[in-house]
Amino acid sequence: MTQRLNGVIRALESGSGIAFTSFVQAEIESAVSFAQSANDGVVFELEHTPWDIAALRVAMQFLLLRQRIVQAGSAACTMTPLVRVPASGSEMNQWFAKQALDLGAYGIVWPRISTAEQAYNAVAACRYPRLPSRPDYEPAGLRGDAPMPAARYWGQEQQAYYRKADVWPLAPEGEILSVMMIEDVAAFDNLEDIVKRVAGIGVLLIGEGDLTQELGCPRQYDNPELLRLMAHAVEIGKAYNIPVGHPHVNAHNIADVIAQGYRFLMTFPQRDFSALRKGLELSGRT
Secondary structure: OOOOOOHHHHHHHOOOOOEEEOEEOOOHHHHHHHHOOOOOEEEEEOOOOOOOHHHHHHHHHOOOOHHHHHHHOOOOOOOEEEEEOOOOHHHOOOHHHHHHHHHOOOEEEEOOOOOHHHHHHHHHHOOOOOOOOOOOOOOOOOOOOOOHHHHHHHOOOHHHHHHHOOEEOOOOOOOEEEEEEEOOHHHHHOHHHHHHHOOOOOEEEEOHHHHHHHHOOOOOOOOHHHHHHHHHHHHHHHHOOOOEEEEEEOOOOHHHHHHHOOOEEEEOOOOOOHHHHHHHHHOOOO
16 A cells, blocks of 8 residues: 555554544644644634635645655645535535645545435545446545646645545545534434445544534533433444544543544644743742
C-alpha cells in the first residue's frame, strides 16, 4: 500500500486505532496554531458559522508547514483538514461537500444524519460517478469533476488524485473520510439499519449537544438516557468495525472515553493562560 495521505485515517488504521481532532474556525490564526499541534487532523467548523469558502481555502493553506512536510517525506499536509458542512442530513445536500472536497479537504463531517437514505446521500456526494459494472458501485457517486485545486493541495498528479479520491474504508486506499453525525433519537433508533445498508461510512460521530436538547437535558452529559444511547452507538460501531467519535473529550474524561471504545476523539481547543493566571496570583491581583 502506498503512503497514507490522510492522517486521521492513518491513525485509525494503526496502533491503537485512535485519532485525535478538534473543531476549529476557518481562520488564519486557528490554522497556524493547530498546524503545530499533535492532532491527526482538524475539522473546520462551517455548520454554525457562515459558509465562507474563500476563508476556508485560505485557512487550509495555513495548515501547510513546509518543515513538517519535508520531515514526513510526503507532499501531503501533515495536519489533515476535514470540513463540517452546514446542511443537515434531511436537506440531502451535495454542493457544500463538493466545494470543500474540490479545495482539497480530506473528508466531510455531515450534521444530523438520521436515516439510511440520508447517509447514502452523504457518502455518494463524496464519490465520483462510475458505471454500475464497476466494483463497489454503491453508493453511486454524485460528486462533480473539478479536481485541479484538490490534486494540487494533496501534492498529487491528477490521475493519482482520482485513484485516491474515494471514501475509506469502502475503498481501502481511499483518502476521503465521510463522518456521520448522529445527534437525534431517530438516528440511534435507525443506527444498525444505517450501517447495514450504507457502505463507505468512515466514522459515526455522536452529537451530544443536539441530542441532549431533544432529550430535555441540554448539555447535561451525565444524563442516563444520553449515556445509554451513546453506549448503544459504541456497541454498533464495534460490531460493524466503524470508529465511533466522541465530541467532548477533556483531561477528566479521556481515560473513560478510551476505555469505552471511542476512536475518533475531539478535544476542545484552548489557549494556554496558565502563565497569566500564575502572574495575577503572584502580583496579588487574584
